[in-house]
Amino acid sequence: MRREWALAWALGCSQDPAVAVTDGAVGDAQDAPSGPTVQCPAPLGAPRERAPPRPSGHPLDDALRLNHLQAKATHNSYHLRSRFAVPEWDYAHAPLTTQLESQGVRGIELDPHWNVDCGRFEVYHVLRFDEETTCRLFTECLEEVRRWSDAHPGHHPLFIQLEPKDGDATTEARLLALEREALSVFPRALVLTPDEVRGTSQTLREAVLSRGWPTLGAARGRVLFYLNDSGAPRAAYTRGGTSLDGRLFFAEASSVEAPYAAVLILNGQVRERDAITAAVRQGFLVRTFAETSLAAGRGGDRTGLESALSGGAHIVSTDFAAPEAPGGYVVEIPGGTPSRCNPVSAPSGCTSLAVEDPSRLGR
Numbered sequence: 001m002r003r004e005w006a007l008a009w010a011l012g013c014s015q016d017p018a019v020a021v022t023d024g025a026v027g028d029a030q031d032a033p034s035g036p037t038v039q040c041p042a043p044l045g046a047p048r049e050r051a052p053p054r055p056s057g058h059p060l061d062d063a064l065r066l067n068h069l070q071a072k073a074t075h076n077s078y079h080l081r082s083r084f085a086v087p088e089w090d091y092a093h094a095p096l097t098t099q100l101e102s103q104g105v106r107g108i109e110l111d112p113h114w115n116v117d118c119g120r121f122e123v124y125h126v127l128r129f130d131e132e133t134t135c136r137l138f139t140e141c142l143e144e145v146r147r148w149s150d151a152h153p154g155h156h157p158l159f160i161q162l163e164p165k166d167g168d169a170t171t172e173a174r175l176l177a178l179e180r181e182a183l184s185v186f187p188r189a190l191v192l193t194p195d196e197v198r199g200t201s202q203t204l205r206e207a208v209l210s211r212g213w214p215t216l217g218a219a220r221g222r223v224l225f226y227l228n229d230s231g232a233p234r235a236a237y238t239r240g241g242t243s244l245d246g247r248l249f250f251a252e253a254s255s256v257e258a259p260y261a262a263v264l265i266l267n268g269q270v271r272e273r274d275a276i277t278a279a280v281r282q283g284f285l286v287r288t289f290a291e292t293s294l295a296a297g298r299g300g301d302r303t304g305l306e307s308a309l310s311g312g313a314h315i316v317s318t319d320f321a322a323p324e325a326p327g328g329y330v331v332e333i334p335g336g337t338p339s340r341c342n343p344v345s346a347p348s349g350c351t352s353l354a355v356e357d358p359s360r361l362g363r
Contacts, residue, residue, distance in 0.1 A: 040118035041137060044184040048146075053221055056154035060354040061217030066192075066224075067285055068346040069156060069216075069355045070309070071339040072331055073107025073317040074099060075289065078123050078141060080132035088294060089125070091319040095134045096144045100158075103321040104338025106356075107159035107287070108145070109228070112138050112178055114166050121181055138178070142185040145223070149190075152361040153221035156339060157192055159315050161287065162249065163228040172236040175227075179248040182225060192224040194244035194262065203259040204244055208283045216355070226250040226263045226287075256284060263287070269308040280312035280344045287315035290331045294319055300329045309334065312344025 055061075074093055082089035099105035112121040121138035124131040135141035145158065166174065182191070192214065194204050201207035213219075227234060227249050234251050238244060244251060244260045253261035256279055264279050266272045269288040279286050288311070291297035292304040297320050308316045318331035333340050337358060341350035 040115075041120060041139070044139070044181065047183065047185055047187045048150075049187060050150060050153070050190060050221075053153055056217070056220050057360045058154070058216065058220075058354055058357060060350065061220070062215055063347070064216045064350060064354060066157060066213035066216065066219055067280070067283055067314060068342050068350060069339050070312070070314055070316065070333055070336075070342045071106040071156070071159065072104050072321065072333050072336070073109065073159060073161070073287070073315045074105050074321050075109055075317045075319050076111065076125060077105075077108035078110060078133040078135055079125060079130075080134060082125075082130040082132060084129055086130070089130050091294060093134065093319075093321065096141060097148055099321055100145070100148045100152075104332065104336065105321055106156065106339055107161065107315045107317065108141075109161040109163065109317065110138065110141055111163045111165050114174060114177075119177075121178060139181050139185055142182060146185050149221060149223070154356075154361040155221060156216055156356045157219045158223045159287075160223055160225045161228050161315075161317075162225060164233050166233075175233060175237050175249075182248060186223055188248070190222050191248060192219055192222050194247055194250055194260070197262060198245070205257075205259050205261040208262050212283055213285070224250065226252065226285075228252055228265055230254065253284070256282060266313070269304045269311065269313065273307050273311040276308075276311040276313050277344055280314070280342065283345075285315070286313045287317060288313040290316050290318040291320070297329050298324070302329070305331060310343060312342055314342060 077093055077096060077099065079091060079093055081092045093099065094103065096108060110123050111125060112123060113127065115122050122136055123138050123141050124133045135144060149155065149158065197213060198204045198207045199211065201210065225248060227237060229252060235241060237247065238251050238260050241254060241258060250263045251260060252263060252265045255261065261284060263285045265287050266276050267289050270292060276286050276288060288308045290305045290308050296304065316331065320330050323330040335352055337352040337356055339355050340352040341355060
């Protein structure tokens with residue numbers, strides 16, 4: 001677990017109004033600015049439908065599958081620098097459209113928080129202390145992704161990681177409310193769901209191990225949501241770790257033996273490299289970090305990045321989608337356009353342009 005997560009828990013969840021960081025970066029919580037405010041939005045509407053897709057022209061769409069690629073993602077993709085001098089929060093991302101359009105990002109992470117007054121989800125990091133965000137409402141963030149996707153329907157599937165920040169209070173009903181908000185932006189036809197992958201198999205895990213993931217041709221122009229949680233929210237959403245039948249989102253699997261196992265989050269890209277490679281070879285989708293720490297990335301240390309890439313993680317998440325200074329550290333997928341063939345799982349004959357060709361993204 002990164003220190004920032006422990007710090008976020010301490011600042012965001014402590015009942016003590018005088019929680020402080022030892023270096024004095026954060027003082028009395030009662031004196032902290034409250035962060036951006038949001039007017040309660042209009043009720044959820046029906047999502048825009050999209051015309052039936054035309055063939056994208058990618059030459060291997062019937063042969064390559066979703067788990068044959070490797071893509072760049074961003075960590076806390078909405079995040080802007082905190083007003084507080086906390087080193088772990090000292091990073092900023094461009095708006096989601098910029099990430100998708102010009103930074104080669106194909107995976108994003110959003111942290112939904114329930115606004116009890118509005119009955120809607122907001123996206124930010126830590127209440128009161130680290131709320132700066134490029135898109136405050138969950139649906140606002142998704143609308144930005146949807147607009148880019150509509151304009152570029154030939155993209156390979158976009159990965160959307162959701163880390164609910166309501167802790168143990170996140171019930172099944174609350175997660176179903178999150179589903180409803182997602183479906184108000186993306187109709188189910190544009191979402192790659194656990195049921196679609198499971199098909200006629202008894203469990204999702206069985207389908208992944210035997211039949212595998214859908215082809216890129218069947219998945220282009222769509223999104224795949226997955227929950228990043230290992231506690232009560234996951235237990236509620238997976239019905240006690242038994243299944244994702246009927247659900248919209250995949251869930252971070254507790255192990256490769258879980259019946260709902262399809263997506264794994266293994267963030268120890270160096271320590272867990274062998275586990276990452278083994279899971280990729282079995283057919284699971286794996287997400288990991290590119291940097292061993294924010295400071296390591298800022299110092300140009302590529303150890304974590306090289307391990308994540310060579311280990312075969314499909315979704316390589318970074319705080320450095322663009323360099324902070326000319327010539328500075330930045331994550332790129334080597335030879336990607338912007339993604340590439342997975343070095344562990346892709347079949348021979350795969351090319352980056354077959355995964356995603358910039359000239360074939362439009363209508």
